[in-house]
Amino acid sequence: MNSILNVFLNAELVGKLEQNDAGTMSFSYDEKATRQISIGMPLSQPYFDNEQCEAFFGNLLPDGDEARKALGKKFGVSPNNTFSLLNALGAECAGALTILSADKQAPVEEPENIRILSEKELAEYIRELPQRPLFIGVNGIRLSLSGVQDKAAVIVTPEGIGIPASGPTTQILKPDLTGTPGVVYCEYLCMQAASRIGLNAASVSLGKAEDLTYLLVKRFDRQTTDVGKVLRIHQEDFCQALAIPSKRKYQNEGGPTLKDCFSLLAKTAVPAKERINLLNLIVFNFLIGNMDAHGKNFSLIHSSKGIRLAPAYDVLCTTAFPDYEKALAMTIGDYYEPEEIYAHNWRTFCEDIEFSFPKFKSTSRALYSTLPKVIDSEYRKMQSEGWSHPACERAVALIKANCSELQARLNA
Numbered sequence: 001m002n003s004i005l006n007v008f009l010n011a012e013l014v015g016k017l018e019q020n021d022a023g024t025m026s027f028s029y030d031e032k033a034t035r036q037i038s039i040g041m042p043l044s045q046p047y048f049d050n051e052q053c054e055a056f057f058g059n060l061l062p063d064g065d066e067a068r069k070a071l072g073k074k075f076g077v078s079p080n081n082t083f084s085l086l087n088a089l090g091a092e093c094a095g096a097l098t099i100l101s102a103d104k105q106a107p108v109e110e111p112e113n114i115r116i117l118s119e120k121e122l123a124e125y126i127r128e129l130p131q132r133p134l135f136i137g138v139n140g141i142r143l144s145l146s147g148v149q150d151k152a153a154v155i156v157t158p159e160g161i162g163i164p165a166s167g168p169t170t171q172i173l174k175p176d177l178t179g180t181p182g183v184v185y186c187e188y189l190c191m192q193a194a195s196r197i198g199l200n201a202a203s204v205s206l207g208k209a210e211d212l213t214y215l216l217v218k219r220f221d222r223q224t225t226d227v228g229k230v231l232r233i234h235q236e237d238f239c240q241a242l243a244i245p246s247k248r249k250y251q252n253e254g255g256p257t258l259k260d261c262f263s264l265l266a267k268t269a270v271p272a273k274e275r276i277n278l279l280n281l282i283v284f285n286f287l288i289g290n291m292d293a294h295g296k297n298f299s300l301i302h303s304s305k306g307i308r309l310a311p312a313y314d315v316l317c318t319t320a321f322p323d324y325e326k327a328l329a330m331t332i333g334d335y336y337e338p339e340e341i342y343a344h345n346w347r348t349f350c351e352d353i354e355f356s357f358p359k360f361k362s363t364s365r366a367l368y369s370t371l372p373k374v375i376d377s378e379y380r381k382m383q384s385e386g387w388s389h390p391a392c393e394r395a396v397a398l399i400k401a402n403c404s405e406l407q408a409r410l411n412a
Contacts, residue, residue, distance in 0.1 A: 182391025269306025
């Protein structure tokens with residue numbers, strides 16, 4: 001007999017996720033459904049097979065092996081069983097999705113029973129993150145976030161940082177990583193620079209709990225109204241939209257190419273505008289040395305006004321950290337290594353995405369001519385506020401060098 005999970009988009013029951021005795025999943029829309037959950041899963045199609053389900057629903061879960069093992073142990077299920085993990089965690093997912101067993105009531109649309117954490121409690125829970133991913137079990141919370149970094153979802157109120165027993169959260173909390181100290185400082189610096197230079201980027205702030213530094217990232221899939229109501233906004237990352245499992249998020253593993261990413265934008269409300277936005281973000285990532293800009297680090301927002309590119313997130317200078325990958329997540333002109341990318345490679349990239357090369361050069365010029373001053377200014381501001389780290393100093397030097405190098409190569 002099939003096991004069934006109800007899939008809600010906000011409070012609307014849109015379909016059922018089923019798993020048979022062999023462990024194979026399928027999804028079908030409810031006959032009354034009015035909204036699709038993904039670009040790649042249109043309402044007009046009555047049935048979606050296991051491969052499509054793994055690509056979309058599996059991308060809602062953490063993709064780190066250790067996190068999945070810890071969650072599987074916590075709930076007594078296989079860490080590789082997407083259906084069982086969603087049954088345990090799906091009450092609060094990315095976007096506006098809620099996934100509940102058939103015997104559960106419709107999703108809670110407001111944060112309930114918020115537990116405000118003391119500084120000591122927050123520090124304790126941050127230290128426990130590797131063993132307790134996503135703060136699972138704190139105040140009864142059950143939620144799912146994709147990605148591999150230790151992180152948790154919280155709600156920020158005038159009283160402080162809290163965890164609701166149920167309902168939506170408003171921020172993602174990322175602690176600084178023990179193995180690669182300075183990551184959250186660097187991410188804050190790069191995200192602030194992105195906003196300052198005119199890119200649409202998620203709002204970020206730094207904080208401390210005892211001796212632990214953390215980054216708070218405002219969720220772009222949540223909106224707080226003037227009266228304090230938290231609304232879920234539906235979103236999907238590019239891997240979900242392209243039906244690519246999280247294990248293949250990098251191009252060299254069969255993941256999205258930049259051409260694939262730009263092709264998706266044809267489905268947005270204003271494709272020409274979003275193409276410029278994505279192009280700016282691609283060049284910005286290149287200039288800051290972000291080698292981890294893979295398909296899951298770009299998303300689309302679904303709203304009543306149509307689909308649009310989500311604000312930038314997970315943006316940082318990965319090359320400032322020796323243990324991070326030195327190759328790009330997606331090729332430019334068939335090359336992964338930044339040092340091998342010259343003007344003719346960028347021209348090939350423009351041909352692939354059907355973009356004017358002269359316009360690309362002017363777009364790039366606006367970024368590489370402005371970014372050095374912006375990154376300097378933002379780091380000085382950080383230092384004046386008491387946030388400094390050697391990783392940021394390395395990042396500033398690398399970013400300035402990248403800007404000079406791109407300018408020389410595009411104008412050689």
